[in-house]
Amino acid sequence: KLMVTGHEKVGKSSLVRSLLGKPFNEEWISTVGASLIQTNTNVRDGSWDETKNYDVDFTTEQVMRAGMVRYFKTGIERERKNKGSGIVSKLKNGNRLKKPKKESKGWWPKPKNITLRAKKKSYESTGDSQEKETYSPKAEEALVTVGSIDQAFHENMFVHMHECVGRENSGLSLTIYDFGGQSVFHTLHHLFLTKYGIYLVVFDLTEILKDKNRALVDLKFWLSSIQMHAPDAPIILVGTHMEDVESNEDQDAIDGFFDNIIKVEQHFEQVCKVNGSWFIPVDNSTKRNIDIVRKEIVSLANRQNFVHYPVSLRWTKTLDDMVSYIEDETQDTSSSLNIRSSCLELNKVKKIASRYGVESDVDIMIQLFHELGVVVHLTATDALRNLVITDPQWLLKKIGLVIRDEKAHKKFYNLSEIKKNGLYKDLKSLLNSGIVSGDLLEYFWGAEHFEFLMDLMQEALLLSEWKFCDTNAHTNERKAAQYLVPR
Numbered sequence: 001k002l003m004v005t006g007h008e009k010v011g012k013s014s015l016v017r018s019l020l021g022k023p024f025n026e027e028w029i030s031t032v033g034a035s036l037i038q039t040n041t042n043v044r045d046g047s048w049d050e051t052k053n054y055d056v057d058f059t060t061e062q063v064m065r066a067g068m069v070r071y072f073k074t075g076i077e078r079e080r081k082n083k084g085s086g087i088v089s090k091l092k093n094g095n096r097l098k099k100p101k102k103e104s105k106g107w108w109p110k111p112k113n114i115t116l117r118a119k120k121k122s123y124e125s126t127g128d129s130q131e132k133e134t135y136s137p138k139a140e141e142a143l144v145t146v147g148s149i150d151q152a153f154h155e156n157m158f159v160h161m162h163e164c165v166g167r168e169n170s171g172l173s174l175t176i177y178d179f180g181g182q183s184v185f186h187t188l189h190h191l192f193l194t195k196y197g198i199y200l201v202v203f204d205l206t207e208i209l210k211d212k213n214r215a216l217v218d219l220k221f222w223l224s225s226i227q228m229h230a231p232d233a234p235i236i237l238v239g240t241h242m243e244d245v246e247s248n249e250d251q252d253a254i255d256g257f258f259d260n261i262i263k264v265e266q267h268f269e270q271v272c273k274v275n276g277s278w279f280i281p282v283d284n285s286t287k288r289n290i291d292i293v294r295k296e297i298v299s300l301a302n303r304q305n306f307v308h309y310p311v312s313l314r315w316t317k318t319l320d321d322m323v324s325y326i327e328d329e330t331q332d333t334s335s336s337l338n339i340r341s342s343c344l345e346l347n348k349v350k351k352i353a354s355r356y357g358v359e360s361d362v363d364i365m366i367q368l369f370h371e372l373g374v375v376v377h378l379t380a381t382d383a384l385r386n387l388v389i390t391d392p393q394w395l396l397k398k399i400g401l402v403i404r405d406e407k408a409h410k411k412f413y414n415l416s417e418i419k420k421n422g423l424y425k426d427l428k429s430l431l432n433s434g435i436v437s438g439d440l441l442e443y444f445w446g447a448e449h450f451e452f453l454m455d456l457m458q459e460a461l462l463l464s465e466w467k468f469c470d471t472n473a474h475t476n477e478r479k480a481a482q483y484l485v486p487r
Contacts, residue, residue, distance in 0.1 A: 001174070001175050001177065001196060001373035002175070002197065002200065002297060003177045003200070004178045004179060005179050005222050006179075006201055006203055009204075010203055014240070014284040015202055015284060016178050018282070019290060019293065019297075020039060037050060037175070037178070038050070038175055039174050041173075046294055048294065059313055059317040063313070143313055143317045143356065174297075177192060179192075191456075192376075192392070193229035194229070194230065194370070194372075195230045196233070196304075196371040196373070198235075198300055199270075200236050200237075201223060201235055201238070202239075204239070206245065208254050209254070212257060216261060219237075220262065223267075234270055234272050234300050234304075235268070236271075236274070237278055238279060238282055239282065240283075241283070243285065243286070245281070258278040258279065272296070272300065280292055280293050315365050318353045318356055319369060319374065321352045321355070322344055322388070323390050325341045342389065342390060343389045343390060344388050373392070375390055376389035380455070381459060383454075384455050387449075398444070398449070399456075402430070402436060402444060402463075403462060423443055431487075434486065434487035438483070439480070441453075441454070462485060465482075465484075
């Protein structure tokens with residue numbers, strides 16, 4: 001989980017685009033709440049590839065990788081004896097590898113369905129023994145099938161695994177959280193600042209030269225917030241617009257700002273020094289020093305203990321099924337027309353987990369996935385505990401309908417639809433005074449998730465009942481009341 005923080009208009013989204021190898025966009029586009037991007041790191045050239053649609057689930061891919069690691073470890077000597085005439089050498093030299101037919105008895109044997117029983121390791125079951133005794137292995141579903149292995153095979157993965165053998169860095173899967181920098185969004189960010197991850201604090205180098213006091217307040221806000229919510233997580237400071245800092249005097253002034261004014265070494269031990277400096281200066285327009293940022297993130301990630309926790313394939317398979325869950329299970333899940341659920345009730349998660357014999361592990365499993373940023377699960381109330389968010393972007397969009405910067409996002413709302421539903425006055429009240437009606441909230445969120453989102457907003461101190469109106473004095477109904485939200 002890579003969390004990109006900082007105030008508005010400092011170049012956070014441009015930095016994310018640079019990390020992903022995308023061209024620089026001169027037009028500033030404000031981020032609403034936060035934007036989530038899935039990416040994989042490439043071991044060979046250090047590039048990051050954005051992942052949009054998974055053709056193969058995570059569990060199947062891990063089984064494929066495990067099989068390939070075993071192949072390389074047992075066959076590496078054979079490869080050397082053949083003096084470069086083996087499969088890996090052919091692939092690396094650009095020769096195509098034909099996928100063997102299923103009846104082939106060659107180097108890639110037809111696998112059996114895998115129904116491994118997980119060993120008890122770091123993040124394994126803490127359930128009582130009585131529950132374990134009632135579990136029947138006969139009811140267990142296969143974690144991986146022959147068909148999914150066939151689908152997963154591709155030669156790029158084969159070559160990639162050959163590159164990874166013997167290396168400390170074997171590639172990472174990152175979820176990038178690009179947080180909106182407007183002050184109104186600061187109130188919701190703490191929901192997503194978890195202890196497992198790496199933080200980038202992005203700032204404008206020229207701002208330090210123009211207004212040191214404002215730069216001091218902005219940077220201390222983010223550094224202190226991270227220190228509070230993730231005291232052990234590493235922080236990388238990234239300064240944008242290095243192209244506008246030319247003189248040695250200006251560079252010395254910025255260095256002195258971190259040493260003598262913020263006093264990073266004394267107050268913020270989480271900040272990492274890179275090449276002897278407290279920050280990495282970058283130019284998003286030319287991609288200067290972007291490679292250094294990427295390498296530092298990957299290096300830091302590989303040194304984090306949580307990255308190396310052994311996790312049962314049963315857990316990852318449960319997660320795969322949660323993320324790909326479609327409400328009507330009679331539908332064809334391969335169809336692009338099917339809409340996957342963004343959240344699941346806890347009893348449905350337990351039902352999925354029971355397929356793979358991990359029903360007693362559900363609480364600790366979800367807690368780990370929550371800390372890793374894969375799902376969102378809050379437990380302060382019954383309504384919150386009963387729902388697991390499998391698409392964090394869905395939650396951000398729902399909150400972003402209520403908490404937003406009016407100037408930056410004034411064209412966001414569909415006014416014609418709002419007027420048609422008789423809620424235009426309610427919207428004006430929200431935008432002008434930060435007072436929102438329960439009716440408008442139900443319109444934004446839908447009746448199904450209204451109670452959950454109300455509990456979440458109140459527990460996170462993002463919403464409070466507005467008692468200074470006649471409506472609230474005569475009703476106990478949430479949907480008929482008025483509420484105060486940040487603006």
